[in-house]
Amino acid sequence: xxxxxxxxxxxxxxxxxxxxxxxxxxxxxxxxxxxxxxxxxxxxxxxxxxxxxxxxxxxxxxxxxxxxxxxxxxxxxxxxxxxxxxxxxxxxxxxxxxxxxxxxxxxxxxxxxxxxxxxxxxxxxxxxxxxxxxxxxxxxxxxxxxxxxxxxxxxxxxxxxxxxxxxxxxxxxxxxxxxxxxxxxxxxxxxxxxxxxxxxxxxxxxxxxxxxxxxxxxxxxxxxxxxxxxxxxxxxxxxxxxxxxxxxxxxxxxxx
Ligand SMILES: C[S@@+](CC[C@H](N)C(=O)[O-])C[C@H]1O[C@@H](n2cnc3c(N)ncnc32)[C@H](O)[C@@H]1O
Numbered sequence: 001x002x003x004x005x006x007x008x009x010x011x012x013x014x015x016x017x018x019x020x021x022x023x024x025x026x027x028x029x030x031x032x033x034x035x036x037x038x039x040x041x042x043x044x045x046x047x048x049x050x051x052x053x054x055x056x057x058x059x060x061x062x063x064x065x066x067x068x069x070x071x072x073x074x075x076x077x078x079x080x081x082x083x084x085x086x087x088x089x090x091x092x093x094x095x096x097x098x099x100x101x102x103x104x105x106x107x108x109x110x111x112x113x114x115x116x117x118x119x120x121x122x123x124x125x126x127x128x129x130x131x132x133x134x135x136x137x138x139x140x141x142x143x144x145x146x147x148x149x150x151x152x153x154x155x156x157x158x159x160x161x162x163x164x165x166x167x168x169x170x171x172x173x174x175x176x177x178x179x180x181x182x183x184x185x186x187x188x189x190x191x192x193x194x195x196x197x198x199x200x201x202x203x204x205x206x207x208x209x210x211x212x213x214x215x216x217x218x219x220x221x222x223x224x225x226x227x228x229x230x231x232x233x234x235x236x237x238x239x240x241x242x243x244x245x246x247x248x249x250x251x252x253x254x255x256x
Pocket of ligand 1: 003
């Protein structure tokens with residue numbers, strides 16, 4: 001199923017905040033091209049352009065709809081279709097920035113080594129990935145999929161992403177080529193209107209592979225079942241709103 005820029009951008013402020021927090025830790029760039037990897041609808045690309053207005057900037061994404069939305073938003077920037085799993089980065093780049101994309105690539109440690117090798121000296125690899133597989137929002141997708149109503153649909157299918165490697169694994173992977181590495185977690189608490197808003201949020205990202213696997217005539221039932229579980233796990237506060245707890249892992253490595 002293709003990505004939906006409109007659905008993704010329903011929570012643009014909340015989704016762009018980690019992009020901003022990541023960029024804030026990127027030092028000044030050497031000469032070379034700055035790449036926004038998994039640029040989506042261009043929200044993260046716009047931040048990079050505003051921070052480094054002099055840099056040559058290029059956005060890459062594998063999704064046609066996202067690229068169309070990004071090009072419309074930033075007519076002066078080059079956007080290209082590429083699958084990061086096998087993209088060969090050009091040598092001498094100033095920045096590889098990937099906000100909320102590498103969690104979709106199970107072999108991202110190998111990709112990070114390749115990106116580090118392609119950076120100019122003093123260039124930066126900056127990455128942010130959701131670390132939320134252990135949160136109710138994601139555990140309940142799996143619980144719904146394995147519930148009796150959907151056992152047949154998901155029999156023999158593995159949808160859940162692999163757990164992320166430890167922070168130490170990332171440091172070990174990047175250290176041989178790095179002059180400096182920062183790794184940290186931030187836990188965001190997003191105040192959303194209600195349980196349905198949490199479901200809308202994940203429909204734009206983590207729930208997509210589950211919905212892709214469910215036949216169309218069962219999709220509404222799947223969403224309804226999942227929503228009931230979310231409602232129980234994220235009780236309304238006194239103003240009726242809910243808090244979506246959202247841990248994210250950040251990595252910033254500067255090339256030696
Ligand atoms: C969650 S969005 C992030 C968008 C933006 N970077 C931001 O900060 O909000 C993830 C993007 O990664 C793209 N993506 C997923 N897998 C990819 C791959 N293998 N190669 C390139 N892009 C990919 C998706 O198409 C989507 O636009």
